[in-house]
Amino acid sequence: xxxxxxxxxxxxxxxxxxxxxxxxxxxxxxxxxxxxxxxxxxxxxxxxxxxxxxxxxxxxxxxxxxxxxxxxxxxxxxxxxxxxxxxxxxxxxxxxxxxxxxxxxxxxxxxxxxxxxxxxxxxxxxxxxxxxxxxxxxxxxxxxxxxxxxxxxxxxxxxxxxxxxxxxxxxxxxxxxx
Amino acid sequence: xxxxxxxxxxxxxxxxxxxxxxxxxxxxxxxxxxxxxxxxxxxxxxxxxxxxxxxxxxxxxxxxxxxxxxxxxxxxxxxxxxxxxxxxxxxxxxxxxxxxxxxxxxxxxxxxxxxxxxxxxxxxxxxxxxxxxxxxxxxxxxxxxxxxxxxxxxxxxxxxxxxxxxxxxxxxxxxxxxxxxxxxxxxxxxxxxxxxxxxxxxxxxxxxxxxxxxxxxxxxxxxxxxxxxxxxxxxxxxxxxxxxxxxxxxxxxxxxxxxxxxxxxxxxxxxxxxxxxxxxxxxxxxxxxxxxxxxxxxxxxxxxxxxxxxxxxxxxxxxxxxxxxxxxxxxxxxxxxxxxxxxxxxxxxxxxxxxxxxxxxxxxxxxxxxxxxxxxxxxxxxxxxxxxxxxxxxxxxxxxxxxxxxxxxxxxxxxxxxxxxxxxxxx
Numbered sequence: 001x002x003x004x005x006x007x008x009x010x011x012x013x014x015x016x017x018x019x020x021x022x023x024x025x026x027x028x029x030x031x032x033x034x035x036x037x038x039x040x041x042x043x044x045x046x047x048x049x050x051x052x053x054x055x056x057x058x059x060x061x062x063x064x065x066x067x068x069x070x071x072x073x074x075x076x077x078x079x080x081x082x083x084x085x086x087x088x089x090x091x092x093x094x095x096x097x098x099x100x101x102x103x104x105x106x107x108x109x110x111x112x113x114x115x116x117x118x119x120x121x122x123x124x125x126x127x128x129x130x131x132x133x134x135x136x137x138x139x140x141x142x143x144x145x146x147x148x149x150x151x152x153x154x155x156x157x158x159x160x161x162x163x164x165x166x167x168x169x170x171x172x173x174x175x176x177x178x
Numbered sequence: 179x180x181x182x183x184x185x186x187x188x189x190x191x192x193x194x195x196x197x198x199x200x201x202x203x204x205x206x207x208x209x210x211x212x213x214x215x216x217x218x219x220x221x222x223x224x225x226x227x228x229x230x231x232x233x234x235x236x237x238x239x240x241x242x243x244x245x246x247x248x249x250x251x252x253x254x255x256x257x258x259x260x261x262x263x264x265x266x267x268x269x270x271x272x273x274x275x276x277x278x279x280x281x282x283x284x285x286x287x288x289x290x291x292x293x294x295x296x297x298x299x300x301x302x303x304x305x306x307x308x309x310x311x312x313x314x315x316x317x318x319x320x321x322x323x324x325x326x327x328x329x330x331x332x333x334x335x336x337x338x339x340x341x342x343x344x345x346x347x348x349x350x351x352x353x354x355x356x357x358x359x360x361x362x363x364x365x366x367x368x369x370x371x372x373x374x375x376x377x378x379x380x381x382x383x384x385x386x387x388x389x390x391x392x393x394x395x396x397x398x399x400x401x402x403x404x405x406x407x408x409x410x411x412x413x414x415x416x417x418x419x420x421x422x423x424x425x426x427x428x429x430x431x432x433x434x435x436x437x438x439x440x441x442x443x444x445x446x447x448x449x450x451x452x453x454x455x456x457x458x459x460x461x462x463x464x465x466x467x468x469x470x471x472x473x474x475x476x477x478x479x480x481x482x483x484x485x486x487x488x489x490x491x492x493x494x495x496x497x498x499x500x501x502x503x504x505x506x507x508x509x510x511x512x513x514x515x516x517x518x519x520x521x522x523x524x525x526x527x528x529x530x531x532x533x534x535x536x537x538x539x540x541x542x543x544x545x546x547x548x549x550x551x552x553x554x555x556x557x558x559x560x561x562x563x564x565x566x567x568x569x570x571x572x573x574x575x576x577x578x579x580x581x582x583x584x585x586x587x588x589x590x591x592x593x594x595x596x597x598x599x600x601x602x603x604x605x
Contacts, residue, residue, distance in 0.1 A: 078350050078353065083288040086348070089291060089292065
């Protein structure tokens with residue numbers, strides 16, 4: 001049975017289980033005969049079926065690796081709450097500053113591009129050149145004789161979508177660029 | 179190895195002030211004398227004065243005493259000790275540091291962050307106040323009309339109220355005080371917390387009972403309670419929708435009306451029986467058991483004993499009539515409505531005075547007067563052994579009437595001969 005397979009090896013004995021969890025244990029068969037401790041229903045094989053979810057909850061509740069529940073005194077809980085609130089507040093503040101910084105950077109870039117497009121007075125030539133995206137993922141760096149905007153970065157072919165498993169064809173050893 | 183201990187100790191000594199230690203010190207100063215010359219001074223002074231001053235009574239703190247003797251001494255002064263002896267002993271032996279000053283580093287750092295945030299919020303509140311004032315002073319034409327200006331002001335006011343709550347919501351002392359029931363309902367944060375707590379459970383129960391027992395839509399088409407109304411007859415607190423013994427409900431009910439928005443307002447209270455049997459129409463009608471208008475209510479003044487509103491008073495229109503259910507009639511739903519006056523204006527008494535008890539219609543009352551239902555409570559009454567006496571005392575007739583169901587008419591089938599049924603022999 002599945003529940004037998006899932007039974008952890010270091011289960012506490014019944015005596016250590018708190019009375020509050022006793023109801024989760026399998027019900028002891030009621031003794032109806034003086035000769036046998038097995039009730040007729042069990043002997044016939046049609047034993048009462050216990051919901052598998054209940055069994056699993058029972059096993060995991062009493063698993064030694066299950067951490068004990070957090071129990072705090074009142075003031076300790078209040079201190080815990082205070083620290084938690086402060087941590088949440090701090091995180092929120094950090095997120096807010098990051099967002100603001102990103103927004104500021106974006107606005108600055110946009111303003112610079114707008115200036116290039118209109119303010120320079122060359123009919124937008126500089127702007128068009130700045131918008132060229134050729135080779136931005138690869139190619140030699142511009143200083144090493146690459147095209148405009150080349151940065152010697154990661155080739156675009158490597159920018160594949162991340163997957164859970166390996167590709168079907170495996171690693172292509174013989175692959176060379178272009 | 180002893181050095182670090184020595185370094186840590188003075189700080190701990192500053193924070194902790196063990197009571198037993200100080201007590202020992204004070205006692206040693208007052209009773210024993212360390213130097214013999216002091217003693218001689220003492221003796222000379224006693225010889226000159228005719229009577230020694232009586233020893234001062236021992237200081238008895240009802241929070242700290244633990245022994246039976248001390249308890250008896252305290253009882254002699256007419257006070258009782260607070261809490262259990264175990265609790266008092268625990269308080270005695272623990273350091274008496276206020277919660278905010280508990281020396282936990284992480285906790286103190288957290289408090290610093292929260293305090294800094296609060297300061298920021300206070301500055302923002304001031305700014306928002308200034309902005310509101312500026313908008314108020316600007317003529318409406320420049321803000322796109324009167325409606326636009328009004329809407330803008332409402333939104334800004336709401337933001338300001340929210341800010342006031344956000345400034346305090348992270349304060350552990352506020353939370354603690356609220357949980358202790360010591361919150362000041364004049365402050366927005368405590369009203370907010372109380373409202374949240376009410377909506378979590380008690381309001382849901384209240385709404386469930388109203389809908390289950392069809393107060394909505396029998397008496398009102400709809401209600402959205404925004405004030406908590408609880409009922410009590412004397413000491414008996416009444417759960418929403420509970421059956422109340424007629425002897426208990428003979429005296430006027432005591433309402434507790436807790437509103438969660440600021441300021442005073444005027445309310446009316448209506449107690450309505452929705453299940454008065456009417457044999458003429460073979461149906462049911464309503465009866466007003468109580469009506470009082472122009473009652474001031476604030477977030478702090480919550481108690482509203484209806485016994486206060488006597489007949490002939492300026493506020494009372496219909497005095498308390500004990501709820502009663504005649505024998506055989508199904509249970510009566512007695513609902514208590516708290517109606518808030520619009521714009522805080524009192525109702526015109528002359529218009530209300532003409533209202534009668536029988537056939538009182540809540541819908542008509544709402545449409546004829548400028549009131550909004552803000553709170554509702556419910557209890558039920560049924561014929562019991564005390565009802566007849568209660569009715570007699572209140573001068574209500576009809577205690578001897580018992581309602582019986584009409585026998586259903588026989589179906590027009592011919593009854594078959596009894597002899598055909600098994601085990602039945604016609605003699």
